[in-house]
Amino acid sequence: MIRSKDKKFNFEEGAVIEHDLDKAPKTGDWRYMMPKVDKEKCSGCTTCVPFCPEASIEMKKYKEGQRDKADIDYDFCKGCGVCAQVCPMKAITMEKNK
Amino acid sequence: MNKNLAKNFASGHSACAGCAFPAIVRTILGESPDPVVISNTTGCLEVTSTLYPYTAWKTPYIHSAFENASATISGVEQAHKALSRKGKVPKKIKFVVFGGDGGTYDIGLQSLSGALERGHDFVYVVYDNGGYMNTGNQRSSATPYAANTETTPVGKESFGKVEMRKNLMEIVDAHHIKYAAQANVAYLADLKKKARKAFETEGPAFLSVFSPCTNNWKFPTSQYVAIAKLATETNFWPLFEIEDGKYKVNWATENPKPVEEFLKTQGRFKHLFSEKNKPVLDEVKKIVKDEWQRLVDKTE
Ligand code: SF4
Numbered sequence: 001m002i003r004s005k006d007k008k009f010n011f012e013e014g015a016v017i018e019h020d021l022d023k024a025p026k027t028g029d030w031r032y033m034m035p036k037v038d039k040e041k042c043s044g045c046t047t048c049v050p051f052c053p054e055a056s057i058e059m060k061k062y063k064e065g066q067r068d069k070a071d072i073d074y075d076f077c078k079g080c081g082v083c084a085q086v087c088p089m090k091a092i093t094m095e096k097n098k
Numbered sequence: 099m100n101k102n103l104a105k106n107f108a109s110g111h112s113a114c115a116g117c118a119f120p121a122i123v124r125t126i127l128g129e130s131p132d133p134v135v136i137s138n139t140t141g142c143l144e145v146t147s148t149l150y151p152y153t154a155w156k157t158p159y160i161h162s163a164f165e166n167a168s169a170t171i172s173g174v175e176q177a178h179k180a181l182s183r184k185g186k187v188p189k190k191i192k193f194v195v196f197g198g199d200g201g202t203y204d205i206g207l208q209s210l211s212g213a214l215e216r217g218h219d220f221v222y223v224v225y226d227n228g229g230y231m232n233t234g235n236q237r238s239s240a241t242p243y244a245a246n247t248e249t250t251p252v253g254k255e256s257f258g259k260v261e262m263r264k265n266l267m268e269i270v271d272a273h274h275i276k277y278a279a280q281a282n283v284a285y286l287a288d289l290k291k292k293a294r295k296a297f298e299t300e301g302p303a304f305l306s307v308f309s310p311c312t313n314n315w316k317f318p319t320s321q322y323v324a325i326a327k328l329a330t331e332t333n334f335w336p337l338f339e340i341e342d343g344k345y346k347v348n349w350a351t352e353n354p355k356p357v358e359e360f361l362k363t364q365g366r367f368k369h370l371f372s373e374k375n376k377p378v379l380d381e382v383k384k385i386v387k388d389e390w391q392r393l394v395d396k397t398e
């Protein structure tokens with residue numbers, strides 16, 4: 001939100017911009033390769049999570065009694081393949097984006 | 099989106115696919131015990147995180163020019179001191195500068211030096227990708243010897259940059275600050291530990307973090323972690339700390355990998371593997387070896 005909207009005149013008094021995810025470019029559109037997690041192979045080690053530049057990986061419940069597994073949110077994932085490269089279990093493969 | 103990870107720096111930024119600095123920013127800020135206020139020099143991080151009308155920053159963030167992010171944070175830190183004494187603002191806030199190597203080694207060096215010398219309570223972080231990447235890979239004083247850049251192009255008569263990297267850590271150390279450390283994005287546990295120490299330090303603390311650039315070092319987008327790891331395993335980018343002037347190496351091996359293993363992963367060093375450039379490659383290896391020895395000697 002640009003604060004100047006509240007002002008009488010439509011000029012910017014300094015440029016203060018507030019974070020609003022709805023205004024973010026959906027960087028998932030950049031993707032031409034798509035990471036796919038094989039939930040059976042994923043050990044739930046969390047190695048991939050902090051290396052994802054887009055913060056697109058979360059650990060989520062998969063099966064009762066098992067460790068949480070890596071789960072990718074494709075809204076912002078740019079398909080870089082870093083997650084697949086760092087995964088010690090080779091549980092992530094890059095497939096052609098659909 | 100991983101909400102916890104994106105607590106300070108969200109998704110939706112426009113850094114290249116496979117860029118290293120988002121992990122650096124999130125990891126370091128994740129270790130702050132208090133709310134943070136950030137000042138950022140001009141550079142890749144700044145242009146890609148603040149593309150109008152969006153900002154990826156969920157923290158107070160001040161965009162400064164190349165040369166004055168440290169001056170900006172000095173003023174904010176002083177203002178905070180005065181205002182918190184009067185009880186007008188919360189007492190505990192951490193002040194952080196992020197700068198690329200261009201905004202740190204080169205253009206912002208004077209304001210960094212001033213802020214370090216005056217002893218402001220802040221953490222300076224340089225994410226070092228060895229050049230002016232957002233404008234297309236011009237050389238900086240952090241660019242390594244022999245790298246191919248737009249302003250040190252490889253050709254018939256030239257082999258890339260002819261100068262060595264500036265030793266910024268020694269320059270920072272010369273300000274007698276309590277804590278400075280060199281870290282690497284591939285070693286997140288080490289980076290976290292160093293970030294924590296930097297935040298705990300009263301007065302200035304400095305972190306220099308290795309940040310591979312897929313676009314201008316020319317490597318596939320999936321490789322930043324692998325390449326960063328090789329940089330340390332070959333002694334190209336040692337991990338160390340300087341606490342009260344005392345050096346300590348944090349990662350070492352009896353048998354470092356050959357430097358070629360790091361160099362061959364990147365297009366910017368491709369020319370070093372021709373017959374003609376064999377002496378240049380030997381010089382790169384010599385520089386890495388000598389610099390490592392210089393560092394080790396300082397730990398004694
Ligand atoms: S491909 Fe890249 S952006 Fe997508 S989830 Fe993996 S690391 Fe994140």
Ligand code: SF4
Binds near residue numbers: 042047
């Ligand atoms: S690195 Fe691999 S095994 Fe570990 S959590 Fe990620 S996908 Fe699963």
